[in-house]
Amino acid sequence: MTSPLACSSWTLSSGLLIFFFFLFSLSLLRAEGVPMSINLSDFPAASVQDVVVPVPSEIFGVLDQLGNPNWRAQLRLRKTQTPDDRAQVALLLGSVIAEGFIAVEAEDAERVKELGRDVLTLADAINVRKSVITRSKSIIDKANHRDWHGVRVEFDGALQDVRAAMDEMNDEDLAQLVSLGGWLRGTDALTAIVDEHYTPSGAELLHQPELVRYFDRCINRMSPRLRKNPLVVRIHSILSQIAPIIDGKKQDIPREQIKKIHSLTDDVVQKINDIS
Amino acid sequence: MIFLELFSSKKTVFSYHPSSLKQRVALCLVAIAFMSTVHASVDDALAFAYEASLPYAKQYAFRKDAWGGDLGVKEKKAVMAQLFKGNDYWFIMASDVKNAKVSVHLYDALGKLAESEAWQRTHDKKHCASAGSHIIPEKTGTYFAIVEVLKSPEERTPWALVYGYKDFKEKDLKASK
Numbered sequence: 001m002t003s004p005l006a007c008s009s010w011t012l013s014s015g016l017l018i019f020f021f022f023l024f025s026l027s028l029l030r031a032e033g034v035p036m037s038i039n040l041s042d043f044p045a046a047s048v049q050d051v052v053v054p055v056p057s058e059i060f061g062v063l064d065q066l067g068n069p070n071w072r073a074q075l076r077l078r079k080t081q082t083p084d085d086r087a088q089v090a091l092l093l094g095s096v097i098a099e100g101f102i103a104v105e106a107e108d109a110e111r112v113k114e115l116g117r118d119v120l121t122l123a124d125a126i127n128v129r130k131s132v133i134t135r136s137k138s139i140i141d142k143a144n145h146r147d148w149h150g151v152r153v154e155f156d157g158a159l160q161d162v163r164a165a166m167d168e169m170n171d172e173d174l175a176q177l178v179s180l181g182g183w184l185r186g187t188d189a190l191t192a193i194v195d196e197h198y199t200p201s202g203a204e205l206l207h208q209p210e211l212v213r214y215f216d217r218c219i220n221r222m223s224p225r226l227r228k229n230p231l232v233v234r235i236h237s238i239l240s241q242i243a244p245i246i247d248g249k250k251q252d253i254p255r256e257q258i259k260k261i262h263s264l265t266d267d268v269v270q271k272i273n274d275i276s
Numbered sequence: 277m278i279f280l281e282l283f284s285s286k287k288t289v290f291s292y293h294p295s296s297l298k299q300r301v302a303l304c305l306v307a308i309a310f311m312s313t314v315h316a317s318v319d320d321a322l323a324f325a326y327e328a329s330l331p332y333a334k335q336y337a338f339r340k341d342a343w344g345g346d347l348g349v350k351e352k353k354a355v356m357a358q359l360f361k362g363n364d365y366w367f368i369m370a371s372d373v374k375n376a377k378v379s380v381h382l383y384d385a386l387g388k389l390a391e392s393e394a395w396q397r398t399h400d401k402k403h404c405a406s407a408g409s410h411i412i413p414e415k416t417g418t419y420f421a422i423v424e425v426l427k428s429p430e431e432r433t434p435w436a437l438v439y440g441y442k443d444f445k446e447k448d449l450k451a452s453k
Contacts, residue, residue, distance in 0.1 A: 034379075034381055034389065034394070035389065036388070036389045037383070037386075037387050037388045037389060038383055038387045038389075038420075038422065039387055040354070040383075040385075040387045040420065043352070043353075043354040043420075047352070047353050047354060048353070048354045048355075048356060048420075049343050049345070049353060049354070049355045049356065050356060051356040051357060051358055051418070052339065052341045052343070052357065052358075053358075054358050054360070055339065057337065058360060058363060058441050059360060061362070061363060061441075061442070061443040062360045062361070062362035062363055062443070064443065065362050065443070065444075153337070156337075160339075160340050160341070164340070201361070204361060204415065204416045205360060205361075205362075205416050206416075207415070207416045207417045208358055208416070208417075209417070209418060210356055210358060210418040211358045
């Protein structure tokens, strides 16, 4: 005679068996029709769409997980001046927005407010003031309330609004320079932070080969006049030096190479900020 | 209607203005409602992509930048994205063609399937189709979203793809597994 206990344990094990079979079937169903691997060479250039430049908060969110870096030491405290050259203004605007993220990380409300105002001034110099008036005000309001997440959202929004306004004015080249300026300043700070407390996982954040190629393509597509701009020429050269460092098949980027990227980006960010 | 002016069939990566996701969805849907003749288009597909991403909008920040175009049935396109280890992403694709079925799947730079989950839906009442793919990247680098029109009554099916991100938390990984 089967005891009730034995019966329930049989029912339990057969139930579990059915359950696992169901899960297994589900996994097969999910896999059905979805190749586990693809040959990327089956996608010629014409059928590949370009990468979208990540917004700063995509990267700074990850940096939050790197412990507690000394963000205050990364802040550039000099007063922002407005250059005459529109290309430099665009690069500086991107750089200032990235600086805003660093000031948020450093929780420096006064610096955040200054940078919020700088965004407006620089946007004005390239005729996209209207697109960032509300953002600039929100940055200052949220910094007053030490709403750091809110400030990040506004800086991200300012970057995207400025770019959209420039695209509308058919100033796509300048819009790319805004993104490039932000990426350079972000990379400058990121390499300093990673170098300070080097870990392979921190260095891995610089593994952005397609992004570097994308910026390189953008510069190649710019008008001849912009391509000859001394700052753009310098940046183009820097990208060609950074590309092989982060393009390797190995995910780990050694500390010396981090230092090299930092030295290259730090130098060009200083030039972007330099009004002579 | 701002967004209608911003898209052209030639432009495959685009961006537009309204700030919150709900605002964006509302603007797009109102615009669609006022269209006298309903032609399938990339901007309609984009409106549905944002609508399909609404369930995730509380946790994920969806980018204003999006990709789009049109595809024939069984035609695929690769969309490149720079993803960071430490973030958690949802890619949402949609089309406004009635009775269509679309899919999006994420692969790493070596061509290996890298997503943790994916879904496809056909919405008969809304006359649209959508698909989603979720990834918590194990490595920072280039990833490929492979978009495909699985079936469609149209010769060319407009599509749009958006993505949202959030900081990755350990509990998210457990939940996704």
